[in-house]
Amino acid sequence: MTDMICVGAIAGAYGVRGELRVKSYCAVPEDIETYSPLWSEDRSRQFALAILRPIKNGFAARIPQVATKEDADALRGTALYADRDQLPSLPDDEFYHADLIGLDVYDTGGVLLGRVKTVQNHGADDLLELQLVSNSATTFLPFTKAAVPTVDLAARRIIADPPEGILPDARD
Template sequence: MSDLIQVGAIAGAYGVRGELRVKSYCAVPEDIETYSPLWNEDRSKQFALAILRPIKNGFAARIPDVATKEDADALRGVTLFAERSQLPSLPDDEFYYADLVGLEVFDTGGILLGRVKTVNNHGADDLLELQLAGKTDTVFLPFTKAAVPTVDLAAGRIVADPPLGILPSSESAKD
């Protein structure tokens, strides 16, 4: 498990005085400020983030040493990470996305389906993008109790019961 968890991203400048547009990926969006200082992905930069006010799709925020629109725009696309130790413990049935990526996924019969490539959420439920075993194809598996009854982080595996039609026809023909 990684000791850094993605909590947000810098979307660019907000105005002309060095304010930033920040997107929060936290369950309580305002909590991103409480996890400061934040890091970029390779830990080469640290950011002391201060939220100024909510704006459409995020927050206007300040970071010391960012004084101009150009400075703020230079940070566009930077992903923000918090130390795992700063984040709250999760209940048994909740997981940080970072902990799911890379886990092997087996069907209920023990056959390897693939590995979790990414976890996405486009507004409804979370989706696990699976890199299918021995293939270049990926499929999206709903991350629900029905489709994913077991997540065993200690063993590094997920047991899935994919709905019909999720897997390519050659996979579902085994049933």
């Protein structure tokens, strides 16, 4: 497991006075401010984020090092990470996406299906994108209790019972 979790991203400038447009990936979006200081992925930059107000698709925020629109635009696309120990511990049936990426996925008979490549959410439930071992293709597995009955972070594996039609047919 990684010691940092991505909690948001800088989407660019908001206005001309150095304010930033920030997207939060937190369950409670406003919580991103409480995890300050935030870091760039390589830990080369630290950000003391202060939310000013909610805006469409995120927040207008300020970072002390950013004074101009150009400074803010230069940070566009910067992912914001919090130290894991700053984040709340999760119930047994909830997981940080970062902890699922890279886990091996086995079917209920013990056959390796693939590895979790990404975790996606397009408005409903989370989807695990699996890189399949059978043909190197990818497929999406619903991250529900029925399709994924077991997640064992200690063993770095997931037991899945994929719904019919999720996996390519062996005859193809």
